[in-house]
Amino acid sequence: MNRFQFVADHQRRYGVKRLCAVLGIARSSFYCWRRTAEDRAARQAADIRLATRIRAVHHESSGTYGVPRITAELRERGERINHKRIVRVMRSIGLARRAAAAQAPHHDRGPGRSEGPGPDRPRFTASEPNTKYVGDIAYLPLERGRFLYLATVIDLASRRLTDWAIADHMRTDLVTDALAAAERTRGSLTGAVMHTDHGAQYTSRAFAAA
Template sequence: MTPQRTRRTFDTTFKRQVIKMIKDQGIPVSQVCRDLNLVDSAVRRWLAQHEGECNGKLTGAMPLTPEQQRIRQLERENQRLKGDVELLKKAFGFLRPGYEVIQTLITHMREKAAIARLCPLLGISRSGFYAARSRLSRPRIVSMQETQLQAAFADSAQTYGSRRLSKAMQARGFAMGRYRTRTLMRRLELRARWSRKFRHTTDSRHDLPVADNVLNRHFNPDAINKAWVSDITYIRTASGWLYLAAVLDLHSRKVVGWSMSPSMPADLVCSALQMAITLRQPPKGLIVHSDRGSQYASAAHSELLRRNHCIASMSRKGNCWDTTVMERFLLNLKMERVWRRQYANHTEAIADIADYIVNFYNARRLHSALGYRSPVEYEQAST
C-alpha cells in the first residue's frame, strides 16, 4: 500500500527560487522535482503563472513577481480606502448637515482640493454651490411675513410655538401654514424656551369630609357657568413663596377668579371662589371641582359652596388627571410668565400675574381647544 503523501505549502520566495533554478540555471523540471521532492504539475503551474504575470496577466493565485505583489497590495489599499469613503459618506448623510454648513465646508477646503472634486464628495452639484454662494453674497431682503411673525412672537411674550404662531399670523391676514411658520421661525431663530420646577402644594392627609367626583372628567360643558375647576400653585419670589388660587370656567377656559397670599389658608381658595361668584353670578347647580386639599375640604369653603347653591366635586385620591385642565393652565402660567421673571417681592409678583391673566391669557392667548381663539373671544361668539 502506497503511503499517503503529506500536503506541503510553499511561500512565494521558495516558488521564485524554484523558477530561477529552471529559467536562469537551465535545470530541467524533472530534476528539480526529484531534488526538492516536488510534484511536476505544481512546478509547471508556477512557471505558467510566472510567465503570465511577466506578460501582465493577473490570476487569482498569490502573485509571484514583485511587481504583481505590489499591484495586489495597492489593490487591497484602494479597496479599503473606497470602503472608508463610503462609510464617511453614510456618516455625513446621517448627521444631516444643512446646506449652509456644506457651503462653509467647501469654501474652507477649496485651497486644499478643487471645488469640482469637493462637491460630488459632499453630495451637491457644482452649479448649486455657485448659485448658493451668489445668493449669500446678495443682501437678504426682510419680508413683511418675517416682520409680522416677529411681532406676533413678541406679542405672545415669546411663548408661542409654530402651531399658535401660524394661527396668529392667519388672524393678521397672512395665509401661513404651520410648516411655513416653522421655516421662518428657524430662519429668524425664534424659539420658545421653558424650564420646569415643581413644589408640592396639595395636602390630602386630613380627616375632613371629601366630596364625590361629580365632574368625572367632563371637561367640555355646553355653556358657561356650568362647571368650574380650581386649584392652588406656588410662585417663587425673593421675599419667599407666594401662593395662587385660581378658578377656571371649563366651557371657555377663562380664569374667572383668583387670589394670592404668602400662605395657603382656606381663606385663599374662598377669596378666589368668591371673586368668581361675584363676577359671574352663576345659576344654581354649578359644579365646582377641585382636588382633595385641606383648603377645599374646609368648613369655610364648603359653606361658601352651600350658600351659593353650588355642587362640590373632588378628584379621586392621587389622580391629578381629574383636574388636568387647571393643571395645564397653571403650567402655561409658569412657562409663559413666571419662569421668565425674577420677582423681587410679593407685590411685584401679584401685579405681573394679574396682568398675565387679564391682559394675555383671557384676552389674547389662543387656545387649541377653543379653535385657536381666546377665552374672551370664545365667550363672545357663544352668546
C-alpha cells in the first residue's frame, strides 16, 4: 500500500493534515492523487485487459513473440497501441524476460534445451487408452492481471484429462509435474506417445528426459 492510499483509508479517524505530516507528504499531493484516482483505476483496468490479450498472443506463438511482434500482431487486430506500453505491461506480468529469452538464436539451444522436438504425429485418435496423449498449458486469469498456469495431459482414446499440474509460473517443471502426475495415475506411460506444441517447456531437455 502506498502512503496516499494509507491516508485515504484512515483520514476519517486521524485527519488528512495529521496523517500527511506523520507520513511526510504534502496535502496538495494527496488531494491531487485523490482527484486522479478514477483515471488511474481506468488505466489499470485497461492494462489488465491488455495483459490478457498480450498473454493470448504470446501463448499462440508458443512463447516466441517479443515486444515488436506482439505489438505488430495487436495492431493487425485493430489495436491502436504504443510499443512502450506493451513493454510496460509485459514487464508487469513477467513476460518481457521470457519473451527475450525465447527470441535467442535457435542454432544454439543452450544447456536447457533438447536437441529438438520429436516428429509430429498428426493422427489425433487412439483406439486404446494409455497409448497416445496430448499436452498443453492453459492460462487461468485471476484478479489484477495475474494468472495461474494449468498443464494438462489428455488421453486421446477417451479424450479425458488423465492428470494435470498448476502453478503461478511457466517453468519446465510445470509440464514435467503434469507428466509425472499422469504416470502416477496410469501406473506407467511406457510405450505411449505424447504430442505437444514446440514451446520452450516442451522442447527442454528436462521434459525430453522425463
